[in-house]
Amino acid sequence: VQxxxxxxxxxxxxxxxxxxxAASGFTFRNVVMNWDRQAPGKQxxxxxxxxxxxGITNYAEAVKGRFTISRDNDxxxxxxxxxxxxxxxxxxxxxxxxxxYRGQGTQVTVSS
Numbered sequence: 001v002q003x004x005x006x007x008x009x010x011x012x013x014x015x016x017x018x019x020x021x022a023a024s025g026f027t028f029r030n031v032v033m034n035w036d037r038q039a040p041g042k043q044x045x046x047x048x049x050x051x052x053x054x055g056i057t058n059y060a061e062a063v064k065g066r067f068t069i070s071r072d073n074d075x076x077x078x079x080x081x082x083x084x085x086x087x088x089x090x091x092x093x094x095x096x097x098x099x100x101y102r103g104q105g106t107q108v109t110v111s112s
Contacts, residue, residue: 001023001024001025001026001097001101002022002023002024002025002103003021003022003023003095003096003097003101003102003103004021004022004103004104005019005020005021005093005094005095005103005104005105005106006019006020006021006022006106007019007020007106008092008093008106008107008108008109009107009108009109010109010111011085011108011109011110012110012111012112013085013086013087013110013111013112014084014085015085015110016081016082016083016084016085017082017085017108018079018080018081018082019035019079019080019082019093019095019106019108020077020078020079021033021035021077021078021079021080021095021103022075022076022077023076023077023078023095023097024076026097026101028073028076029052029053029073029076030052031052031097031098032049032050032051032052032097033049033050033069033071033078033095033096033097034046034047034048034049034050034095034096034097035047035048035049035069035078035080035093035094035095035096036093036094036095036096036102037089037091037092037093037094037108038091038092038094038105039088039090039091040090040091042091044094045060046060047059047060047063047067047080047093048060048063048067048069048080049069050069050070050071050078052073053073054070054071054073057069062088063082063089066082066083066084066085067080067081067082067083068080068081068083069081078095080093080095082108085108085110086110087110087111088110089108089110090108090109090110090111091107091108092105092106092107092108093105093106093107093108
């Protein structure tokens with residue numbers, strides 16, 4: 001199993017970023033995918049989930065209305081569109097399959 005996140009960076013408050021996660025080594029189209037994040041000095045927290053076909057999504061309250069999770073099952077990729085970013089969104093973002101498989105993460109820093 002391999003999960004590789006990309007798309008992080010430095011952005012000003014109110015800005016946007018789109019994260020991607022390329023998956024391989026398992027039947028991507030059959031599984032729920034998730035995004036988590038871990039801010040400095042804090043525990044990792046769940047951010048969003050998407051069903052196998054993409055029709056059902058769920059979000060943490062802190063990001064609801066600002067973030068959108070989506071997927072492309074033909075390309076084995078899951079995305080996280082992040083709008084109206086706030087400094088408190090600063091974290092390493094991870095995509096995850098199940099309880100145990102996650103990538104190395106991509107750093108998102110929201111700062112002026």
